[in-house]
Amino acid sequence: EPEVTQTPSHQVTQMGQEVILRCVPISNHLYFYWYRQILGQKVEFLVSFYNNEISEKSEIFDDQFSVERPDGSNFTLKIRSTKLEDSAMYFCASNYGQSTGELFFGEGSRLTVL
């Protein structure tokens, strides 16, 4: 069964460093998302991406964050200068695009900022 894959599974970084989290969505999906979950709590929407551009972003997704789909398969989330409060589990998700469809989530990338 096709699945969303994410790398790395865990990354530890120093405050102020740049981090790139990678995702390979399901191949025929058209919509891509990043969500964040802090300490096993609420799952928060960060950004959605369609047709090679951001279609919506939340207040959390400030100028320190960026996304891109550099090669037609990977979907990346970059945090330019990490803060302590960026420590969280980051989930990538994808969807074919139908409004009735569920999102398919990856296993997540745990980011720890020291």
Add this chain to the structure above:
Amino acid sequence: AQSVAQPEDQVNVAEGNPLTVKCTYSVSGNPYLFWYVQYPNRGLQFLLKYITGDNLVKGSYGFEAEFNKSQTSFHLKKPSALVSDSALYFCAVRDEDGGATNKLIFGTGTLLAVQP
């Protein structure tokens, strides 16, 4: 704006007993409702969804959920709980008129603890 509420942080139930995990929602149009489960250190797994039609929807692992429009609720149920059902459960909603993004809005999650 879309929102979903899960009023219970934790639900405790004995194995073999029925379980209910509560969810209420708020959307401007017709809701599309989803339940996901998260096991420790894992991603979110889709359980079931309500789009239209029969108010009682059945999903994976013997779970079902009942859509109640008048009460704006979508409670998750299972007739007989298993210890292996212990996990974090998330309710999510998408507005029928959700625009171009099709994003889901998640509740705060309910930890289900099933005691043997």
